Amino acid sequence: MSRPQHFGWFLARGFGPHGWGHPYLDWDYDWTRPELYQQSARELEQAGFDFVLIEDAPSLGSPETIDLRIRHAFGGPKHDPLLLAPYLFQATRHLGVIPTVNPAAYLPYTAARQFSTLQHLSAGRLGLNVVTDTGSARHFGDAPPLGHDAAYDRAEEWLAGVRDLWRSWGEGALVRDAASGVYADGSRLEAVRHRGEHFAFDGPLNAMPLDRGEPVIASPGGSGRGLAFAGANSDIQLALAPLTEKSVREYRARIHAAAVERGRAPGDIRIMFAIQPVIVSSAEEADRLVAASAHPADDALRQIAQKQSSDLETDLTALDLDAPLPAALFAEHVSQGSLRRLTGDRDVATTPLRAHLTALARLGRIADRSGFVGTAEEFAELVEELGEWGNDGVLLWGDLHPVTVHRTLDELVPILRRRGILRREYTGQGLHADLRAF
Numbered sequence: 001m002s003r004p005q006h007f008g009w010f011l012a013r014g015f016g017p018h019g020w021g022h023p024y025l026d027w028d029y030d031w032t033r034p035e036l037y038q039q040s041a042r043e044l045e046q047a048g049f050d051f052v053l054i055e056d057a058p059s060l061g062s063p064e065t066i067d068l069r070i071r072h073a074f075g076g077p078k079h080d081p082l083l084l085a086p087y088l089f090q091a092t093r094h095l096g097v098i099p100t101v102n103p104a105a106y107l108p109y110t111a112a113r114q115f116s117t118l119q120h121l122s123a124g125r126l127g128l129n130v131v132t133d134t135g136s137a138r139h140f141g142d143a144p145p146l147g148h149d150a151a152y153d154r155a156e157e158w159l160a161g162v163r164d165l166w167r168s169w170g171e172g173a174l175v176r177d178a179a180s181g182v183y184a185d186g187s188r189l190e191a192v193r194h195r196g197e198h199f200a201f202d203g204p205l206n207a208m209p210l211d212r213g214e215p216v217i218a219s220p221g222g223s224g225r226g227l228a229f230a231g232a233n234s235d236i237q238l239a240l241a242p243l244t245e246k247s248v249r250e251y252r253a254r255i256h257a258a259a260v261e262r263g264r265a266p267g268d269i270r271i272m273f274a275i276q277p278v279i280v281s282s283a284e285e286a287d288r289l290v291a292a293s294a295h296p297a298d299d300a301l302r303q304i305a306q307k308q309s310s311d312l313e314t315d316l317t318a319l320d321l322d323a324p325l326p327a328a329l330f331a332e333h334v335s336q337g338s339l340r341r342l343t344g345d346r347d348v349a350t351t352p353l354r355a356h357l358t359a360l361a362r363l364g365r366i367a368d369r370s371g372f373v374g375t376a377e378e379f380a381e382l383v384e385e386l387g388e389w390g391n392d393g394v395l396l397w398g399d400l401h402p403v404t405v406h407r408t409l410d411e412l413v414p415i416l417r418r419r420g421i422l423r424r425e426y427t428g429q430g431l432h433a434d435l436r437a438f
Contacts, residue, residue: 002420004438006270007049007394009240013398014055014100015079021072022404037084038091040400047413048423050393050434051096052088052400053129053218053238054081058105059136061313062331068317074310082114089122096431098127098218098236103158104140104151104188108194109201111158112165116207119254124212124430127236130155130219135313135331147332149225154198159217161194166214168192168204201283206246213432223336230269231258231286235435238395239273240337243369243382248273268433273386276397278363278373286365286373296361304357304364310336321354378410380419387421 018036029036044052060076061069069075081099088097101111119126132151137143146154173188200392218236219229230237243253256266264265271293280286297303298321305316313332319325325348342356364371366378374382383394394423416422427433 127216
């Protein structure tokens with residue numbers, strides 16, 4: 001029997017225009033309404049997924065790149081995923097829901113109270129994907145944006161403060177003794193007085209203590225500071241790395257070392273590699289798609305440049321395809337992970353933009369581990385192999401549109417279950433318990 005793996009779904013477009021730019025737009029789902037997401041969430045739960053994680057970016061980007069981000073709906077508009085979460089909880093019984101939150105956008109007390117409320121409403125199924133996007137800073141005050149590492153420092157202070165508030169109801173504070181009429185014992189509440197570099201607030205928290213554990217914390221980030229944040233704070237680390245045995249084991253070792261350094265056990269963190277598979281019906285179809293991607297036309301490269309311009313908040317569409325990227329093109333706040341996706345291990349000073357975009361356009365076969373196009377059986381073999389290397393799970397990447405979900409999972413779920421990789425049952429005790437079930 002294969003080693004079971006955890007599965008999550010990364011709603012990569014966020015709470016945005018699902019179906020836009022795709023033929024299945026004519027299914028006529030309204031992306032602003034909950035029904036589209038509720039239908040897909042029910043399917044993911046039936047499939048045995050642990051959670052759905054919802055991407056978000058509260059900003060439309062810099063004034064210079066707003067048009068790039070919204071013209072084709074790559075970077076906006078986006079509605080608030082935290083407010084979508086209750087609708088997904090209502091539609092499901094076990095599926096975890098992990099909206100993306102930015103510490104810059106939530107004062108710690110407000111955050112602690114809102115997230116505690118959702119954790120109770122969902123019976124312990126809330127998670128928080130904590131990101132440190134500094135490009136949104138101007139929307140939340142007039143302080144200058146923080147640098148990359150300083151934004152992680154703020155996020156650590158924020159999360160520590162939120163957790164102090166969640167824990168401000170001490171043992172025995174909640175009495176609920178109908179005979180005596182005593183609901184709670186105020187002497188068992190912690191005052192909480194936080195005066196930090198970035199936040200100042202007092203407690204205790206005006207919310208019920210968390211009887212099913214605190215919300216699960218997820219985090220992305222491949223920088224040294226990002227990995228250190230995950231080691232100290234996260235229950236789930238979202239990983240992007242080449243899926244070779246050496247790369248997977250080395251990445252996991254770095255996360256585990258960061259956890260141990262902060263007094264945690266390696267097993268406290270579930271490391272899940274993000275994959276965007278293209279599941280096809282046959283090896284021949286996979287070969288055809290891969291061959292067709294090898295020599296993309298300029299129009300296809302420009303479309304990729306538009307998407308990358310949105311992600312990087314930097315206009316690549318006006319650049320010469322046959323010249324290297326200009327020095328100092330990207331601002332400090334631009335995600336290092338997004339930059340690596342664009343440039344790979346190529347020499348930025350000498351490699352023309354065309355080569356970077358062509359590499360992004362090029363598809364590879366699951367069968368030879370050069371990419372993620374293949375049959376359901378081939379993808380199941382890849383997941384099984386990752387498990388043999390000690391991996392905890394995978395995060396499938398795509399829209400949460402019913403067409404996308406079915407296209408990816410229809411053949412895959414039965415194969416994964418027959419191999420013993422995908423769960424059939426939940427613990428019924430919330431997301432923390434499901435993540436630790438194996």
